[in-house]
Amino acid sequence: MTEFVDTAAEAVASVRDGSTVLLGGFGNAGQPMELIDALLESGTTDLTVVSNNAGQGDRGLALLIKERRVRKVICSFPRQSDSWHFDAAYRAGELELELVPQGNLAERLRAAGAGIGAFFTPTGYGTSLAEGKETREIDGRNYVLEHPIRGDVALIKALAADDAGNLVYRKTARNFGPVMAAAAAHTVVQVAKLVPRGSLDPENVVTPGIYVDTVTALTPRETQEVEAA
Amino acid sequence: MTEFVDTAAEAVASVRDGSTVLLGGFGNAGQPMELIDALLESGTTDLTVVSNNAGQGDRGLALLIKERRVRKVICSFPRQSDSWHFDAAYRAGELELELVPQGNLAERLRAAGAGIGAFFTPTGYGTSLAEGKETREIDGRNYVLEHPIRGDVALIKALAADDAGNLVYRKTARNFGPVMAAAAAHTVVQVAKLVPRGSLDPENVVTPGIYVDTVTALTPRETQEVEAA
C-alpha cells in the first residue's frame, strides 16, 4: 500500500548506506531534484546510482558525486559539457563506472521489474561494451546476454498520484520512471499534485499503485485537490 | 503509415495461406470478431493461429477451426466448456497444439515486438511444458529459455483509432492487443470509432500508430466524428 509523506526528507528515509538507488530522469526532464536534494541532506553514502546521466552542473546527482557519496554509477551517458563533478571523481579513480547502452539500461531495468532472469539483446553485439559477455546467434542474428538491474530504492518524478498510488507523467519526463518504479524494492515518487482516488481514468494510469511505496507532493495537498485531473 | 479501409474483407487481405496470425482477445473481450468472420469468408487456409483461447461456441476462431483452416494453434487455454470445434479437430489429430503458459505467451509476443532474441522466464520451470527446453539457474532461481513468437499478421480490436493510427482500448478488452500489434509484420485493427488526428491525448495513447498498418471501423466514419474522444 502506498504511504504519503509530507516532506522529501521522510520520503528518502528508506535509502541506506550502500543502497542501489535508481534515479529517474533524462537530463533534467523527470529528474526528481527535490528527492535528490533530500538524499544529499540525509548523509547516506556508499551509494550505487543507476541513472541515464551522471549529473549536470552543480545540482542533483552532480552534488552527490561531488560529495563522494556515490561509489558506482551505472549509466549510459556520463560525459556532458557540464558533468565536471563526474569527470573529476572518475579521473581521480574515486568513482566506478558501468557504461550501458541506453536501451539495454532500460530493458535491464524492465527485466528486473518483470521477473525475467536474463535476455538476449542485439544491442552492443560485437562492441567493446559486450566484451566478456555471453553471446548467441538466434535465427541468424547475433545477441548478447544481459541481466536485470534491481534497485533497493527508486527515486522518480511524476505529474500526479491518486490515493491508490497510481501515477501519470508529463511528456518526455516519463522516460525511466515506469521501469524504475517496477525495478526497485521500494519506490519513492515526488509529484506535483495529489488527486483523489477515482479522479485518474483507469485507462490512462501509467504506473499502477502496486509499484509505488512512498509519495510526497511538492506542494501541500489542500491547494491541489481543486486542480484534480 | 496506417491505411484505412472500409471493409473487414479489405482489412484481412494481407493474410495468406500458411500465414501465422495473431488473434487478440481473452474470451470474447477484445476478440476481433468481424475480422475473423472476414478471414473465414476469404478462404485462406493452412493458418497458424496464436491466441489465448482456441475458439468458443459457433463463432469466430471456433468456425475457422471447424472449417479446418487452421493447421496449428499456439495458445494457453484451448479447452473450455464450449470449445467443441477445437476438441473435435484436436482429437481427430487434424490440429496441432502448442500449449504455452499465458504469461509466457504474452512475454514471447512482447519479445518479438521488442527485438529480444530469447529470455529466461521462471514460469513453467520443472513442468512438462518446459520439457526439452534450455534451463538455467540465475541468482539462485531457476529459469526456462523462451523464444519470441512473431506473426505475419495480427488481427486485433481497439476502441478508437486516430488518423495517425494511434489506438486506445477499453477496459479488459485491451489484453493482448498492444503486444500483438508490435509482434506482427502487418497489424490489422477493427475499431468502434475513428477520431481526427489530435483528438487522442498523446499521454493516453496505448498503441502508437507505428504498430498499426490497417484500420477498419465497424461504423461509417461520418457518424463517428462527433463522438470523438
Next chain:
Amino acid sequence: MSSQTSPASQTSHSAQPDDAPQPGQPLSREDLAKLVAADIAPGSYVNLGIGQPTKVSDYLTPEQQVTLHTENGMLGMGPQAHGDDIDEELINAGKIPVTELPGASYFHHADSFAMMRGGHLDVCVLGAFQVSAGGDLANWSTGAPDAIPAVGGAMDLAIGAKEVFVMMSLFAKDGTPKIVADCTYPVTGLGCVSRVYTDHGVFLIETHEDGPRLVLREAYGIAPEDLVKRFDFPVVIAG
C-alpha cells in the same frame, strides 16, 4: 469436493484413540474463505484464482484495503457484475463480468504478467489437486492420457506472488491427504506454495536451512496429533 473422512480411512500410523477430543468441526467452504480473508494483511495486492479462491473476496473487509488483481489486465477489480452492470469488456480471468473500483487501472497482458512474475503481488490464492510437503503445486492437469491440456495462467500464478496460498479439501476421495511427499499429478510450479488452507487444517510451508518444513498451524474437526499421523512424512505441530 470436500470429502469427509471416516476413521476407517485413517492410516495405520494412527495409534491415538479415534474418540480423542476433536476441537470443533471441520471448516465449511465459507469458513475456509473467511479464514483466508482474515489472514491477508491490510493493504495487500492479491490475485484470487478461479473457483473456490474467488469466494475469499466475499470476506475481505473495506478496512483491509485489499486491491484485487486479475491477470487479464486490471488492478482494483470490484465484485461480480449483475444486470445492467454487465459489460463483456470488463471480465475477470474466469471470464465472469466484474466491476471497477475507484483507483483501478488497466494494462495489457505482458504488463499484467510482468507484475506477477516480478513478484509484486503480495498474495495469490489458488486451488489445487495436490501440494507437496516442499511446496510444489499441482493444479493444472490431472495427467489423464486422453485429456485436452489447458494451462491458462496457472503456471504464472504459481510463481507470481510473494506468497502463494492454496485452498483445497485436505483429503482425496480415497481418504489420503492431498498434501503429499511428492506430487503424482503434473506439477504447475516447484516450491512455490507457502500455505495450505484446508477443511481439516491450515499448514505452513516454512523455509529452513535444512530445507522446507511442513507445519500444522491449526487443526479443525480432528486433534492435531491425530491429523499429523495421517501423513507418511513428518508434519510439525506449531508450538
Next chain:
Amino acid sequence: MSSQTSPASQTSHSAQPDDAPQPGQPLSREDLAKLVAADIAPGSYVNLGIGQPTKVSDYLTPEQQVTLHTENGMLGMGPQAHGDDIDEELINAGKIPVTELPGASYFHHADSFAMMRGGHLDVCVLGAFQVSAGGDLANWSTGAPDAIPAVGGAMDLAIGAKEVFVMMSLFAKDGTPKIVADCTYPVTGLGCVSRVYTDHGVFLIETHEDGPRLVLREAYGIAPEDLVKRFDFPVVIAG
C-alpha cells in the same frame, strides 16, 4: 568538419588526369540534408540522430508525412521550441526543447527502445567517425585512452531501424576516406549501415549472396571513376 581534398592527397591509384571534368561541386551540409530528406519514403517513421542528422528535419515536407521518433519517449516530435514554447519536460534526445505535433504519443524508455530494437522504425539517420565497406558503424568513441566513455543510445540506434543512413564528410583531415575496409575506431554496431551520405558521394551498402557490396550511387565534385580510386578496396559505380 567537411574537408576539401587537394589533388596531392589523392592516392597513387589515381591514374586519371586531375583536370578531368567534375560533375558539379561537393555537397554543402545543407544540400546533403536536403538529399537525405528527399530519399526518405513518404509515411516513414524516422529517428534523426544528434548533430548533423537533425538538420534533415528542415527539409522534410508536410506531403512526406514523416513521423519523427525521439528515443527519450515520443513519436510525432515537432520542430525545436523557441521562446514561450520551451518546456523542459518536452525535449529530444539531444536534450533540446522541441514541440509536439497532432497525433503524437508518449511512452516510457523501455517501450521506446523496444520500438527501435524491434525494427519498427523505417529509417535512422546518424553521424559517424567511420563506416566500413561492410556496414560496420563507428560513431560512439574515438578510443582515446584518456577519454571518458559515453554511449547513450548510439548502439541502440545503430541496430534500431530497418535502414540506417549515415551522414558525414567523406574524407578525414588527412585526406583518407572515412569509409574504410575495417573500422579502426571502436565500433557501435556490425553490418548495420545501409547508406552513407557524404559531401563527395552517396554510397549504398548492398547485401549480396557473396557478402556486402559498396556501391557509389552518385559522386559530387569529383568524377565517379576518380572517387572510387581513393579507396584501397573495391567500390562499384552504380550502372
